[in-house]
Amino acid sequence: MTGRIDRAVNYALLVGFSFVALYPIGGIVLAALQRPGELSGFSIPRDLHFSNFAEAWTQGHFATYLKSSLIVSVSVVVVATLLSLLAGFAFGTMKFPGHRLLFYVFLLGLMVPLEGIVIPLYYDLRALSLTDTYWALILPQIGLSLAFGTFWMRAFFMSTPRSLIEAAEIDGARNWSILWRVLVPFARPAILTMMVLIFMWTWNEFLLALVMVSSENLRTAPLGLAFFQGQHSSEATLLAAGAIIVSLPVVVTYVLLQRHFIRGMLSGAVKG
Amino acid sequence: MARVRFVEATKRYGDVAALEGLNLTVEDGELVVFVGPSGSGKTTALRLLAGLESISSGHVYIGDKQVDDIPPRERDIAMVFQDYALYPQMTVYKNLAFGLRMRKVPGPEIDKQVRDAARILGLEAMLERRPRQLSGGQRQRVALGRALVRSPQVFLMDEPLSNLDAKLRVQTRVEIARIQREFGTTTVYVTHDQTEAMTLGQRVAVMKDGALQQFDTPKTLYDRPANLFVAGFIGSPAMNLTEASLDREGDSLVARFGDHRLRIGDDTLARRPELHRFEGRKVVIGIRPEGFEDASIVPEAPPDRRLSVVVDLREDMGSDVYAYFSGLPAFTPETTGKPNDAADPTTRPPDTATFIARLSPQTHVREGTQAELLVDEEAIHFFNPETGLGVDGGRTR
Numbered sequence: 001m002t003g004r005i006d007r008a009v010n011y012a013l014l015v016g017f018s019f020v021a022l023y024p025i026g027g028i029v030l031a032a033l034q035r036p037g038e039l040s041g042f043s044i045p046r047d048l049h050f051s052n053f054a055e056a057w058t059q060g061h062f063a064t065y066l067k068s069s070l071i072v073s074v075s076v077v078v079v080a081t082l083l084s085l086l087a088g089f090a091f092g093t094m095k096f097p098g099h100r101l102l103f104y105v106f107l108l109g110l111m112v113p114l115e116g117i118v119i120p121l122y123y124d125l126r127a128l129s130l131t132d133t134y135w136a137l138i139l140p141q142i143g144l145s146l147a148f149g150t151f152w153m154r155a156f157f158m159s160t161p162r163s164l165i166e167a168a169e170i171d172g173a174r175n176w177s178i179l180w181r182v183l184v185p186f187a188r189p190a191i192l193t194m195m196v197l198i199f200m201w202t203w204n205e206f207l208l209a210l211v212m213v214s215s216e217n218l219r220t221a222p223l224g225l226a227f228f229q230g231q232h233s234s235e236a237t238l239l240a241a242g243a244i245i246v247s248l249p250v251v252v253t254y255v256l257l258q259r260h261f262i263r264g265m266l267s268g269a270v271k272g
Numbered sequence: 273m274a275r276v277r278f279v280e281a282t283k284r285y286g287d288v289a290a291l292e293g294l295n296l297t298v299e300d301g302e303l304v305v306f307v308g309p310s311g312s313g314k315t316t317a318l319r320l321l322a323g324l325e326s327i328s329s330g331h332v333y334i335g336d337k338q339v340d341d342i343p344p345r346e347r348d349i350a351m352v353f354q355d356y357a358l359y360p361q362m363t364v365y366k367n368l369a370f371g372l373r374m375r376k377v378p379g380p381e382i383d384k385q386v387r388d389a390a391r392i393l394g395l396e397a398m399l400e401r402r403p404r405q406l407s408g409g410q411r412q413r414v415a416l417g418r419a420l421v422r423s424p425q426v427f428l429m430d431e432p433l434s435n436l437d438a439k440l441r442v443q444t445r446v447e448i449a450r451i452q453r454e455f456g457t458t459t460v461y462v463t464h465d466q467t468e469a470m471t472l473g474q475r476v477a478v479m480k481d482g483a484l485q486q487f488d489t490p491k492t493l494y495d496r497p498a499n500l501f502v503a504g505f506i507g508s509p510a511m512n513l514t515e516a517s518l519d520r521e522g523d524s525l526v527a528r529f530g531d532h533r534l535r536i537g538d539d540t541l542a543r544r545p546e547l548h549r550f551e552g553r554k555v556v557i558g559i560r561p562e563g564f565e566d567a568s569i570v571p572e573a574p575p576d577r578r579l580s581v582v583v584d585l586r587e588d589m590g591s592d593v594y595a596y597f598s599g600l601p602a603f604t605p606e607t608t609g610k611p612n613d614a615a616d617p618t619t620r621p622p623d624t625a626t627f628i629a630r631l632s633p634q635t636h637v638r639e640g641t642q643a644e645l646l647v648d649e650e651a652i653h654f655f656n657p658e659t660g661l662g663v664d665g666g667r668t669r
Contacts, residue, residue: 164360
């Protein structure tokens with residue numbers, strides 16, 4: 001009896017929270033499909049206007065922005081993943097002088113907000129003539145992602161059975177082979193999860209792009225959306241369509257990888 | 273193949289010595305078992321040999337080579353881990369081949385060796401499966417195969433049977449013994465299970481608190497335990513221990529404990545001349561369960577070698593009958609109060625000891641009735657109550 005009540009309460013809570021989470025998203029999707037100029041709050045469109053997307057795409061130059069975002073995000077994800085694996089492996093499996101202190105330095109990267117460093121960073125990059133280039137977006141975000149990535153991979157490598165590493169050592173593997181042949185295939189869910197998270201954060205980064213680039217063809221999608229918003233502040237249907245275009249890649253990535261993502265999130269928490 | 277030597281090998285973690293001054297030689301082709309309760313240093317010794325722990329002082333030799341600072345991959349050893357440590361994402365074939373690939377063995381040679389090992393261990397049908405698709409016993413065989421395929425100088429085995437069920441454990445034990453004999457590879461095997469140690473080891477090193485207690489053949493450990501710990505640890509059920517006083521009666525010695533007295537014959541005294549020193553003093557006597565027999569079924573059982581006891585419990589095992597009796601003065605070794613005592617078989621309740629006698633199935637003993645038990649004099653062991661050392665027992669090292 002209590003089982004049934006429990007389950008009903010569980011479902012009620014889950015449905016409630018899902019509604020809270022989905023309501024604004026649903027609102028935007030519905031808004032994007034309204035006839036232009038007819039938007040009034042949360043309402044079901046009378047007929048579906050997919051043309052809003054085409055309109056937003058061309059007017060907002062989203063092809064350019066998405067290309068920039070893709071270049072930046074993919075570069076950051078690839079390089080940060082590679083470096084996080086190496087650093088996480090070192091911190092997670094080796095004992096070297098100062099490893100604890102060094103790790104705290106890495107953690108600092110997780111704690112200091114970008115807002116706190118973006119101004120000095122701007123001057124540094126300008127001194128290197130890197131502002132208004134892709135480098136200005138890619139390099140700082142690799143650094144920012146590395147703090148989380150190292151933390152994440154270290155936790156994973158620490159949780160892998162020590163005997164697995166020892167068996168490989170005795171089998172004749174050097175560190176490089178242990179990492180790439182034994183641990184990385186084993187760590188795939190955790191690595192994919194990390195990649196999805198870094199991709200999302202990089203894709204959605206706004207402040208850095210705003211400060212670092214001024215050329216239109218370097219603008220990332222969120223930045224482009226902001227400019228688009230400034231130009232079309234009254235055309236809510238177009239804005240909604242633009243917002244969906246910008247967020248779609250992240251949603252698609254997540255949906256495609258969600259099985260691995262959830263497995264990665266649970267690994268370590270639940271014994272396999 | 274190679275000889276393995278520990279010379280004053282010591283491992284300390286801060287102030288705690290996990291292994292203290294181990295001196296021991298495993299001969300070429302020999303299978304030596306390290307046995308002891310948890311925290312005895314047996315696994316530490318194995319890990320020092322593997323190179324998975326750095327040595328604090330002393331040396332380890334494999335063959336003539338001192339390996340103290342040589343990384344595991346260059347020691348030419350193979351290890352079977354307690355949790356098997358199979359590479360989860362690799363097939364059985366790749367698991368077996370990994371060590372050879374790391375050593376840059378040519379492909380056709382790898383294939384041949386992997387298939388040979390698979391054939392020896394009956395793994396041929398599973399080469400394309402992954403570890404998680406295998407049963408515990410199969411995983412265990414893959415782990416063995418991974419060690420075998422490399423033809424190393426030394427096999428190291430860290431409690432390889434502890435995750436298997438009882439029946440499989442016996443089977444795999446026999447398998448390990450067979451393979452070891454077939455290949456003649458020097459093997460160091462670690463276990464906490466004395467039955468495993470006794471059945472598998474050509475020689476057995478009994479460890480406790482980081483120190484070697486006795487290193488000898490299973491038979492010598494059993495017949496001539498060097499000290500009380502070895503006496504209590506080796507043999508199942510454990511040796512019965514009680515404190516007795518050794519007095520002279522006429523021209524022979526008599527051990528008295530509780531209401532009982534046992535005459536110590538001239539043969540025993542001749543074998544253990546040191547016993548004379550304990551005349552008029554306390555001594556710990558140990559009698560193995562099989563040292564008893566029901567006097568009523570032994571013709572001409574001498575009266576001065578009997579214990580008259582009340583049987584508390586009778587267990588029929590089929591091949592034997594276990595009779596439990598109590599009321600004898602217990603001997604509590606000086607180890608009482610240490611954290612390891614729960615696992616220490618020499619520790620008994622303070623006042624009286626429960627004895628176990630293993631009798632032939634023809635016995636007439638009944639629960640709750642008086643029984644006359646004959647003690648086989650040769651099965652009596654004597655220990656110094658102060659040092660715990662055996663009186664004319666086996667050598668400690």
